[in-house]
Amino acid sequence: MSDSPTNTLISWVEIPKASDFTIYNLPFGIFRNKKLSPRIGIAIGDKIVDLSVLDQEGFFANLFLPEGIFLKDSLNELIALGKIQTKKIRDRVQALLLADNGELRDHSARGKVMVTRKEAEMLMPVKIGDYTDFYSSMEHASNLGKMFRDPENALLPNWKHLPVGYHGRASSIVVSGTPIHRPKGQIKDPNSDIPTFGTTRKLDFELEMAFITGKQTKLGDSVSTADAEDYIFGFVLFNDWSARDIQAWEYVPLGPFLGKSFGSSISPWVVTLEALEPFRTASPVQEPEVLEYLKCASDHSFDINLEVYLQPDEKKATKISSANYKAMYWNVAQQLAHHTVNGCNINVGDIMASGTISGTTEDSFGSMIELSWNGSRAVELAEGGERTFVEDGDKVIMKGYAEKDGIRVGFGEVSGQILPAKTL
């Protein structure tokens, strides 16, 4: 049903206006509350459908699911059942939530099934295998090239030939709402020959989307762009926190390391590829032509509006950026095809992030280093004050949603507050 955007679907669940979690969305997540162990739910409006209770009550009897499949602290085993099964589960939940379906609406277990979202604690949706971060926004890569290399040759020679990416730290990826301590490390002042040790003075965020893999490959095998989406379960919002001064000193020649690994944040609800289907769109034209294994016969981009808010401690949030995911030069099929072309194997629960998403205008840049042009122009905040980088107590909130023909499918948010550095 979710791929029929022209039929209006109405649910018996009250869905607030502009809710991200409409009947068309139905993302998967892991939640618990005071009384409950971690389990799998689907978000709808201000509620969570507790799939474990639905299962216990026999609502999935026809699907022959493994026992206890929803009483897990990650989505990995569920996702590993394959898209045919997870789509059936989602379709069944969608059917149960339709206004004219009384099965759940009039069932005695309805109260146990429908959990109030505000009362639930959201946990990491997946146990991450490997985490890869790409660098797929031409605007972002160009901005950094202009700032730190050569304004006339902002992009490096390889950038338009392959989706540049690197391996990131999986252990420090945390769910939205988890505070992050300002990291310490080595920083070298441009006027000094030697580094000093201290807390970062250039703490930044990076606005990204990430996809979660739902199917594994064997070592030595490759995935084509045509097959790539079979391996993608869904998407989350991703904040790749960065310490620019630590990064600048360490990253040559082996890439970012401690300037990134102190923490990354993801949104808790995994929006499935099926839910994003109505928002599929073309990617930018690629010139020069890419090599054969990177060519795509169909569209693999998605029209998703993205926003970044900065909220100083106990003050109002200011929207500091608006961008769109569809502007990315390299799409997810190309990212996955490139990642596996050398035979690198993927597992269920790997996470592959887009890299910072920046648009062409100054108010659409996806990081503070771009918004403040490396600290040279401050971003003004709603209740006074300004920022060149993120300060202690600041909360960074990213939101994302797709909207078309009256259908809205959103990601909720990924937020994180920066706490002062811990003492050694």
Place this chain on the structure above:
Amino acid sequence: MSDSPTNTLISWVEIPKASDFTIYNLPFGIFRNKKLSPRIGIAIGDKIVDLSVLDQEGFFANLFLPEGIFLKDSLNELIALGKIQTKKIRDRVQALLLADNGELRDHSARGKVMVTRKEAEMLMPVKIGDYTDFYSSMEHASNLGKMFRDPENALLPNWKHLPVGYHGRASSIVVSGTPIHRPKGQIKDPNSDIPTFGTTRKLDFELEMAFITGKQTKLGDSVSTADAEDYIFGFVLFNDWSARDIQAWEYVPLGPFLGKSFGSSISPWVVTLEALEPFRTASPVQEPEVLEYLKCASDHSFDINLEVYLQPDEKKATKISSANYKAMYWNVAQQLAHHTVNGCNINVGDIMASGTISGTTEDSFGSMIELSWNGSRAVELAEGGERTFVEDGDKVIMKGYAEKDGIRVGFGEVSGQILPAKTL
């Protein structure tokens, strides 16, 4: 007992001369054979002690271990019990194997406990969380700097101030004996402006040691050099296979990616830190002085002899390199302290590799790119033929052992054969 190298320990198990697996070593690994599910064993001579059978027979009764702790397909849960427990297990096994101890020697279950090593299949010893690769040999970093940058300034400015490292791909780390297909990817000829797609023409190995973490930290916390070894369970040999032409084109600015992620190989037996204690030694003097958090009050290097053999298909192996782990500029305590100084958390089963280990002489370089000086001088093989890089059918075998006062503690080997590239 293992820290009293001057007492000669004799086992009732016959231990071949020059065996790596003496009564002083007793490394942990995961094995199975035709009849058995994966389980934890300790190597001694040509045998494996099946710890799960020892446990079932009550030999660990005083240790109050969790039920079935040895019937696992990884060491992670065992390691997570902590060093006090794993040391007690190893000490107990060592006591049971001593010549004058009849408990196991004369026990009716002895035949079931003692498995013939040749008949067992070795599996990956740990489920790897994150994998980090350092770049800690000054000779290796200098050699690459001389080849590709500036012979007069071979080391980059940050190299002597911090142990340079990067995140690697964990999913493609395989156990010794697993063949690796020659990877495909983008390669740019120096005389061309654009890349082509093909199989690597510069397939290489990297001789490395790696440590496996045995204790987790919380996000935001750091580990000091003084405490670092509490977090290290043991060591393995590590071959970081590399495709130099793919790597050269992709690695600026975010570091190695597909040039590495097609496979890395590790030896199956994890040699504990306790077993390496007699071989502890000083690291090279560091000049300039390092920052406070990288200073060490004691020695954290180990005198381990390393050898690399190249064996063409169905021919004799040739020793092509001999190096020593103790030459590394940055030691394991510094690597771990640096890795966590920004608050990056570690988990049980993380693997941190040293980077290529090269000595000062041409026959002690730890990679083909150094041994053949980027293909400009061929390495001669025992039965004729020569190599500048690794060819299809070649097996690369790395061995490592420590020896002192008649005590030998070895790692066995990590080997892997290169198969032709798979077709797309």
